[in-house]
Amino acid sequence: METKYVVLLTLAVMLVLVNGDGESSVKPIVKIVKGKKVCDKGWECKGLSEYCCNQTISDYFQTYQFENLFAKRNSPVAHATGFWDYHSFITAAAGYQPHGFGTTGGKVTSMKEVAAFLGHVGSKTSCGYGVATGGPLAWGLCYNKELSPNKLYCDDYYKLTYPCSPGASYHGRGALPLYWNYNYGETGEALKVDLLNHPEYIEQNATLAFQAAIWRWMTPVKKHQPSAHDVFVGNWKPTKNDTLAKRVPGFGTTMNVLYGDQVCGQGDSESMNNMISHYQHYLDLMGVGREEAGPHEVLSCAEQEAFNPTSTSSSSSSS
Numbered sequence: 601m602e603t604k605y606v607v608l609l610t611l612a613v614m615l616v617l618v619n620g621d622g623e624s625s626v627k628p629i630v631k632i633v634k635g636k637k638v639c640d641k642g643w644e645c646k647g648l649s650e651y652c653c654n655q656t657i658s659d660y661f662q663t664y665q666f667e668n669l670f671a672k673r674n675s676p677v678a679h680a681t682g683f684w685d686y687h688s689f690i691t692a693a694a695g696y697q698p699h700g701f702g703t704t705g706g707k708v709t710s711m712k713e714v715a716a717f718l719g720h721v722g723s724k725t726s727c728g729y730g731v732a733t734g735g736p737l738a739w740g741l742c743y744n745k746e747l748s749p750n751k752l753y754c755d756d757y758y759k760l761t762y763p764c765s766p767g768a769s770y771h772g773r774g775a776l777p778l779y780w781n782y783n784y785g786e787t788g789e790a791l792k793v794d795l796l797n798h799p800e801y802i803e804q805n806a807t808l809a810f811q812a813a814i815w816r817w818m819t820p821v822k823k824h825q826p827s828a829h830d831v832f833v834g835n836w837k838p839t840k841n842d843t844l845a846k847r848v849p850g851f852g853t854t855m856n857v858l859y860g861d862q863v864c865g866q867g868d869s870e871s872m873n874n875m876i877s878h879y880q881h882y883l884d885l886m887g888v889g890r891e892e893a894g895p896h897e898v899l900s901c902a903e904q905e906a907f908n909p910t911s912t913s914s915s916s917s918s919s
């Protein structure tokens with residue numbers, strides 16, 4: 601009885617693994633809706649979306665690859681030992697794969713998007729430095745929070761919309777770290793979690809931390825603007841203004857969307873180059889190869905004008 605069960609289980613596992621490459625390991629439910637093929641792949645890509653007909657992230661990005669990318673995160677000198685894991689990432693990504701996260705275009709485009717997203721994450725959460733063992737790029741996901749915040753990041757301008765909770769501190773937390781009450785408030789609204797009163801949830805729950813980061817990646821900062829996802833996968837067509845501002849589809853513009861003139865339009869800054877280096881390194885580790893990242897013009901935002909300049913008087917009325 602027992603052995604029979606084991607044999608059956610082994611067979612089932614083999615069937616899943618043996619499935620030819622290029623094809624997903626989960627048999628989708630396929631339907632045609634208004635002439636379009638849409639699929640549902642169960643928990644990882646749910647809800648009849650055309651994106652779910654493509655490979656899902658766990659089809660081409662597995663535990664060992666996550667371990668390679670973030671090799672040092674559980675070392676004794678890391679600052680979030682035991683916190684981050686593959687499962688949290690995939691669980692968080694599941695909610696966004698039906699919307700195209702890691703499921704847009706062919707396998708290479710999908711893998712590039714995961715490398716780009718994680719490149720941002722790795723760079724923002726690294727404790728690597730020039731002489732660190734394994735090199736400076738091996739230390740992503742070393743933090744899950746800012747260690748010595750010197751303020752509460754409470755902006756009173758938002759006291760009606762996102763009032764600070766007494767005693768709460770809105771310092772950096774997460775995979776693409778959140779700062780300030782309004783960012784916790786907005787993200788919490790989107791994820792239906794009370795982050796304004798409980799910003800600490802982000803440092804207690806890796807799935808939530810990844811969710812917040814993927815939500816940011818997938819969501820425009822302002823209405824009528826592209827998201828980082830959009831500018832990366834080619835959903836976004838630059839307008840004449842974009843072209844004049846040197847904004848082109850690709851990795852460079854993802855930094856513009858997420859960080860604006862903190863990073864972009866500053867020439868070859870260290871923080872910009874650090875993100876690019878993480879992205880290229882992850883492409884190599886994932887077996888895609890950094891040559892797929894494209895030329896420097898696409899990778900960089902050194903000469904770009906920000907979508908949302910911080911200097912000009914409260915920017916435009918576009919939102």
Ligand SMILES: *[C@@H]1O[C@H](CO)[C@@H](O)[C@H](O)[C@H]1NC(C)=O
Pocket residue numbers: 650651653654703704705706707
């Ligand atoms: C699904 O993958 C194919 C290539 O394998 C690609 O041409 C197509 O655009 C992808 N679907 C979506 C919705 O991105």
Ligand SMILES: *[C@@H]1O[C@H](CO)[C@@H](O)[C@H](O)[C@H]1NC(C)=O
Pocket residue numbers: 805806807808811
């Ligand atoms: C962590 O966050 C996820 C996603 O928001 C949620 O589903 C889960 O219940 C949370 N876990 C705990 C222990 O609160």
Ligand SMILES: *[C@@H]1O[C@H](CO)[C@@H](O)[C@H](O)[C@H]1NC(C)=O
Pocket residue numbers: 839841
């Ligand atoms: C293009 O830029 C000009 C000048 O900054 C601005 O007035 C105009 O509204 C912009 N057009 C679009 C479509 O954003």
